[in-house]
Amino acid sequence: MVGKGNHALSIVEDSEFKNLIEMITHCPGYKLPTRKSLSNSLLPNVYNELKAKLHEEIRLASAVCLSTDAWTSRANQSYIAVTAHFVEPEKGILKSHLIACIENAERHTSDNLCATLRKIMDEWEISNKITAVVSDNAANIIGAIKIGQWRSVPCFAHTLNLIVQKGLQQLDSIKIKSKAIAEFFHRSANGLQKLMETQKQLNMPELKLKIDVQTRWNSTYEMFDRLLKVKDALNVVLSRLKPDLCMTHQEWAIIEEIVPVLKPFYEVSTELSAEQNVTLSKVKVQYSTLDLKGVVSKMSMHTKAQ
Template sequence: MASKRKYSPLWNHFDEVVPSKKAKCGYCSRILSVSSSSIGSLSRHMKAVHPTIQINSSRQTATVATTARVSDSDMDNVQVPSCSTQADTATTELLVTHRQETGQQVPTMADYVQTKKCLPRIRIQQLDEQLVRMIAKGYHALRMVDEVEFRKFVEMLNPGYTLPTRKTLSQSILPRVYNKVLEKVKEQIKKAAAICITTDAWTSSVQDGYVAITAHFIDIESHKLCTVMIGCVEFNERHTSLNLKNFLEAKFSEWNINQYVNVIVSDNAANILSAVRLGGWRSLSCYAHTINLVVQSSMDAISDTMRRVKDIIEYFHRSAPAKKKFAEIQEQMHIAPLKLKQDVVTRWNSTYDSLQRVLKVKEALIATLAIMRPDISLSQEDWQTIEKATELLKPFTRSLLRSVVKRMFPHQNILCFPKL
């Protein structure tokens, strides 16, 4: 392979993997097989994956031609010598004549202006990794790198950078970035003196089971509360206490934190509480979930009124004419148009939010129902019940906002510190 490497400019863009007779692409890190007599795979790879990079045997840095146009203002900034010597003119004429005689294309001014240097490998790697971070943190689909207009946009921003394909992104760059972040987080969590775990299991709308595990600990250097998700995986086994216990043990062993787990916080489901006890860990029920259970239990006393409120909300959600009339009446009353909110049992504060919204649009709601559906209108007694219920639920809402929205969980701080 040495002779090929000596004479082929393709090796400017690949690193030889010894002794396996393979080559690693300097741009996307893909491993390709080569033989001692042929390096055609390298050429095909460059044409298919990095078509804008030109092969140049005279230097390591390749060049890439772009379609950028030179504006009149740019041309005005080009510095041209005010005079030239006869020797310069003669030399230029000689070069042009030689190129014409040999059939070589005579370069124009635009050729020199439009030619851009390819970015160094380290810079391409940095851009690739930042692309992955943008996709991950923005919850974008990997297919965005295949979108024509997005590729044009990136090329206009930096003609020297070629977007990786979706396959390269998923099989090479994404795993590389993930492993970097994984090692960094493992180093950070390894220094923790005590760890609090929060976990939850659920089933998606398409009946796929999932389990998430999050670790909370005090960083020993900055003394700040850190939160790291150490697992969010598909879990299609039965959600029995034994299966959940085995899953937790396996995940803790993977992160080598079994001995540092101080407490596990979960909802009040019997299977997860039993799983924590089986594993010998300390268990603590989620504060917000417990508060929500108290609220939902208290609603039984006013179930008739709540049922009538839900019927009204569902009616407006299903009926487009009713929804339109409701918005028109709010506008006539000089009220900012508001929609009714549905009460969802598993969503914290949704009962309070739903009743509060009904009270806020009370006059418009009464007027609309009188026209569209007088048979489901609320009685005066119902309105009094809603007002009292909203007043009673308000302290619970404030308590949940302090613990959930601000993310200040007292049990994490208290239970992590004793072992520091």
């Protein structure tokens, strides 16, 4: 329960939780394991059991594909994560399991990343089963895969994101203003209340604004799309509370034209981020539906218009 539900280890010390356990077990005087027992004994035992079970699953797989990413946390600690993807032989079901999420204090050079990947593969005894390694387009991880002589498959969703972000650079002023509007209503309780009330008065669905987040793919599309959905109510409220944030007619026109351009990229990214089925075979089909050059040229055209 603690592991699957991401509960704090201190839950076993909570008086109300203790009362609940006593009520439903009908065992007066039963004592929950201490926090120390939970962290030092029970959870490690469950972890080892699950790891052994997963190790056996991967051992039976004839081929394994890995996906990996490295990043730095807010506490300035570097990590690398590796997920194994394979098809269960008996049932033919796609399985994906995180096999490593470790702190990586060494410099993220191609040689160091390659050595880390080799170590993880050796630990799970899959070195001779790797068919491909999926990663982002960073030069260091691409170099590491090349050094390891594994087949490199750049993440298609990440590539799409780079294309869209390059196009969006042409619309920085509108993007910044849109984000400022969304942040205002997230900070202002009064502003949010007025926005909800105005939507209700106009018989519109009561929707909150979404904020663009640089590390969240498709969040810019979601922010623009939500602005359009609450446009009428937004104009009313901003004119009263924050007139300096009001969009001009030209800015609204640009957003209205850009959202349909971004929508296919949003849909393809969502489709290719599925976890329950193989998506690599869909790339060529999905690629053919996109106007990759158009997204950049379209936004460049709007920049000139501005």
